[in-house]
Amino acid sequence: MLEHITASEVAGYGVGALLLCATITAPKIDSFISASQRSSLGMCKRCGDLKLIACSNCKGSGSLKQGGSFSFGPSDVSFTGGNSMMRSLSCNKCRSRGHFPCPECSKVSTT
Ligand SMILES: [Zn+2]
């Protein structure tokens, strides 16, 4: 029974996740879902109610690859083992979180 999760909530998270992915991977899709469409869904125009903006510096991964001679993927980490720290730097733009608080959503209370 998933009665505690409403259909609109599922749809909201789905669209929000899609928007976040779109921000990371394909800006074209982001324009496909227009701001007016988001606001008609009652969502934040900026982040789609995720209250998060994907970091463009690290593509939302929260870490930056250094070198790049190895293939991109989780296998990279297991291969390098203990030296993985040398190849994966924390993104200091987003403090390795991969995202920022949405400026639109956090506009009310400025820290
Ligand atoms: Zn980042």
Ligand SMILES: [Zn+2]
């Ligand atoms: Zn927002």
